[in-house]
Structures are given as structure tokens and as C-alpha cells.
Amino acid sequence: ALCQCTDSNDPITRPRVENVVLEMQDPKTGVKSQTQRLVITTIPHAITGEDIVAWIANRFKIDAAEARAMGTMMVAFGYIYPLQDHKRLILKPDTSLYRFQTPYFWPAQQWLVEDTDYAIYLAKRNIRKKGMLELYEQEQYNNLYKWMNHKWDFIVMQAKEQYRAGKERKKPDRVVFDCQERAYWVVHRPPPGTVSAMDYGHDRMVDPNMEEKKTPDYYRRIIMFTQQCIMRPRVKSSVSIGALIKYTTTYKEHDPFLHTCFPSSPWITDDVTYWTLNMPNVETPTKMRVERWTFSFGELLMDPRGRADFRLFLKKEFSGENLAFWEACEDLKWGAAETMKEKAQQIYKTFLARGAPRWINIDGKTMDITVKGLAHPHRYVLDAAQTHIYMLMKKDSYGRYLKSPVFKETQKKAVAPEPHRFTETQLEQNAKRRRPSLSPIILRQQEEEQKAKLAASGPVDITQVMSKLERKQKN
């Protein structure tokens, strides 16, 4: 028998988990509570993990594992907090003690977690611990002092007053209040190593639960949407499903979410070996990465290491101009607008003009379109030629690359890292050693250096090799 709040005009209905928490309070049918015995005081309303799991399993008629998962969710969101090991927000189905959080500290979408409150909390904690804050707390404190400086006097004043007001309560209540506040901030400002349930991404502009008023504008929107749906090109479901199945069977072992990744997933174990082994321009790629190059030509080209390998192969075959042209077209498409005209002219001079040093072999019609377009160059003027060259490389060089000694060499040297086996203490240490990864600025600089190096090792004179290729194509 759940009772809803009948006089609430709030359009955002209360989350159902709060109703469950309310049910758990019933003295007859709720969770059994016991007293927590501390050194000097006893505090009531402590509940054990196993009691919570048993109650949930009984109430919803589910098995113990699912009940445990649901209980962990309640702990992760902050409706219940652990009394021991307060930084790990999980439900342990044993005699570990938990307690309910007061409604003020329940998570709610409409009440933003303010940095002002966090600053006041840190200042209070600073007073209580006489300046000995934990490392991550100290870092947060310094950050907040820097950017909330204009409010800092208020924060100090309010922290002192809240601290003094707190001391007016009796000792057991003071202990409970401190535990409650600390639990709230563990959920909303998780210390390193705590998995937070609060990472939900961007705030939505519209509330999905709110009923939309049926104005003429709304109906106009719906009509437009339906018309566009009808106009969409349709593919036979057998074809699209077949493609999906082919994709999933090829890639299912390569997805780090669906399959274990080696040596270990950095998101789970906080160990970044996986990322360092898979850097864009690493010397020896991993076996999984090399396998992905065999799936399609697109995969090979999109991976910088794969493209480098392909470039090496083409260099040995003296047909590097195709890849160079393709890369130049990509640079034109994605590059800055001011250098576009010069780039287009440069590409024409190097690759397309009669007697150019790195002449590429495209058919007459495409050449016509391209030359005409170059009179008024824009970003996509070389698209037709680029597609032609891409198809040429895909049908011709790609197959030969996969059979070449260059590729076989890379395959042999590829590493297959051993899976990590971390103990609990090692995992905690890894979590403490978490640091931000390489800055994108540095990565960009490395890319630019690579490009400069390639450009410096200039193009080979291949006009003689061109005639060889023509003879090969005739055969």
C-alpha cells in the first residue's frame, strides 16, 4: 500500500525508488533496524546489507543477485550510505552496516549540486580536521578558492556559523549529521577510486516527462517530420539486417565494451597500458589492431599506423603518388579556408597537370570535371578524383598489400599483451595514481612533426615507374 503525495503540484513525478525507500521505513513490513554501538554512544537505525538484500528480494520477488544490484544502485545514488568503508558505494550482502540518508540529501534533478555548498562543506571539514584535508579535497579546495574568490568571505562566514550551529545538537545527532554530509559529498564529488552514479552527461534542454502543449506549431512540426519519414530512401530489411549481422560478427571481439580488451580496460582497472599500446603512431601495433586492417580498406586508411604501413608498402612499389594524392585531398577538405586556393593549385601542379612529377592515373571524364572545377576551387572540388583514386587503391593495391612481405612482417612483430591480474590493493593504488592523459595540444604537435618529416623525405622521381604501371594495367 503505497501512499502518493496528493497535494504536490509538481509536474515532475517522484522517482519510484523514493517510494521504495519509504516502504522500507515501515516498522512492521520494512527493513529490520539495529543500533550501531560506537565507543561512547549508540546510534539507532542501522541496517545490515544482508537485511536490505533479503527485503528487496522478498518485495519484488527477484533473486538475490538482482536484489543486490538494485541495492547497490540505491547506495550509488545516495539514498542509503555505508557506515564502514564509506568511499565504496556498493551494497555488501553481509553484516556491514548502512543507514538511510535524510531527504534533504537525496539526489534530485531539480536541485543542482552547488559548488558554493561544496566549498562551505570543505571549509567546515578544514576546521574539524584542523587543516589536514585529504589530497583530493585539498586540490578541490584550492581550485574553488581560486574561481569562487568573490564569494569566499561568505563561504568562510557560513562555514563557521554552520559548524557552530551543528555543535548545538546532542552528540549522537552530531555524529549522524557528519556522516550524512560526508556521504552526500562522496556521491556528488567522488574521491578518486569511487565510481560515481552521477555522471550523466549533458543536461537536456527539454524535460522528456513533461507533456507538450498541442499548439499549431507542434502539429506543423509533427507533419514535417512525418513527411520526411515517408521520403526517406528505404532498404530491404534483409539487406540491412544482413549488413548488421556481418558487421557485428566481424567486430564483436574488437569492441572493448562487449569483449575483454587486453591487457585490461583502463576504465575498469585504471591502468593505461591499453591506451599507450594503441597510440596513433606506435612502433609495434597490437595483434587486434593489425587484424582490423584486414577487415576493410577504410579501416586500414583511417588508422594512422595502418596508413603508415600502407605508405611504406607503396613506397617499395613506387606507387606512392595515389596515397599522397588522397591525403592531399583530405587535407584540402578538412583544412583552413584561407590556404584552400593555394593548396588546390599545388595539388594540380603536383598530381594532375600534364607531365606533373607525381602524375596520377584517372580517367578522362573525371579529369575533365576536376580541371573545370579548379577554375573556381572550393573544398570539394577534387572529390570525384579522390573517389576514383580511393577505389583504385582499394581494388588494386589493397589486395597486394595484404599479401606483401611488409604486411606479413608487421603481422609477425605485432604484440599480443597478456591480460592483467590485479589484486584489490593494486586496484586501489591504480585508482590513486590516476592522472589526466596526454594533452590534445601535444598530440597535435606530434602529428605536425610527423607530417613535416614525411614532407621532408620528398617524392621519388617516378615518371619512369609510371610507364611500368601503364604496361602492367594493359596486361
Added chain:
Amino acid sequence: MGKDECKTMLDALNKVTACFRHLVIALGSTSDSQNLREELKKTRKKAQELAVANRTKLTALLKDKNISKDDRAEYERLWVLFTSSMELLDVDMKRSLEIGQDFPLKVPTRHLIQTGMTGSTTTVSARAMSVQNMKYEADANIDTVDLKELETEIAQVDQMMEEMEMKVQVAPWAVEAKQEAGAELKSTVSVGNSSVGVISICEEEPKETVEGETGLMKVFAGIIFTAVLLIAGILGYLVINL
């Protein structure tokens, strides 16, 4: 002199805001009661009185065009203190409305959350109201009746804050804090020995009982040591006299 008056009034408002927050946190928990609802009502009214008084004083001071630059900077700082207090109060009032509506006291099927807090908050509200003891004189249905008043009061506060933003042109980010990082550590009343023992229990749990117990052990050792000293002193005195 206006500055000192302002400061005392702001301190009072600050104190009431802090106490109000403590009271709202107890709402809905096993600490909740008729008395708590009355305390909230009284504290709220006091906060509003102080808010209006502060606002009139500060707007008067800020409107004065003949003040020095330093004075103006100081008044702007006080204004930021005032608006921050009001923001906290506003949020807490809205939350108290929501939680008050969710947890009516008289419905028998509606249970309060068993948070472990069972004591009363009368000392906190006495602090807010600056009285020795709180008197309770409200009706039995204060938990539902008060909510209507609360809604109107929230609307009033919102309107006041809007007016304040429109009429007073103070850039809050331009204010520089006088206090440095860690200023709260100075001039706070030192925590008594007994409360240190209890509060430290909420810290690192693996050491929790050990910390408490080593504290106790130290106390026992001290007592035994002084007892031994006393006995030695008495014996020595007796030896000398005999």
C-alpha cells in the same frame, strides 16, 4: 558607522541562514516533529525580517554617490555577502516546502525516514532566534497550514531578489575576498576533548574503534599515573613525618 551596523546585521542573517539549513536537513527524518515545523516557521520569519532590514540599509548605502572608492568596494563586498546568504535561504525555503509536502506528520501510513537522528533541534533554533529557550505554541496541524504561508513567503523572497538584481548594479565577480585560503582555521572555538573523541569516529573506519580506544587508554593511563604520583607523595610525606 553604517558599515559596522551592516556587518552586525549581516552576521545575524548569516547565523540564521546556517541554523535554518540545519533545521531543513532534519525535515523528513526521525528528528522531524511538530516542534521542528514551528521552529522552521519562526526561523524563516526572523530570516525574512533580517533580510528586509539588510536590504534597505545596503541599498541606501550603495545609492549614495558621495562615498569613497574604498567605501564603495567594501559595500559591494557586503552586498555580495548579502546576496549569497539570500540565495542559500531561497533554496532552503523551496526545499523545505517540497520536503514538508512530501512528509506530512499526521498521516499514519507515512513514515519518517529512519536516519539515526532522534534528538530535537530546539537548541539550534534557539541559537537562530537568539533566545535561551524556545516556546512552542502552534496548533496541531501546523505541518499542513504552514505550507500555504511558506508558498507566499517564497514568492515574496523571489520577488525581492529580482528587484534587488534590477535596482542594484553590483558586479559580484569584481569583489575580492578579504579572507585567504584556510582563514576558517583561525579564531574558531577549539573543539572540546569529549567531542573530538566522538566526531573522529566518523573518520577512517578501519581505525575507528582503535582511535577511540587509544584515546580512552590515554585517559586511563593519565588517571593511573596521577594516582600513583599522589600515593607516592602521601607515602613520602608520611615517611618524612614519622
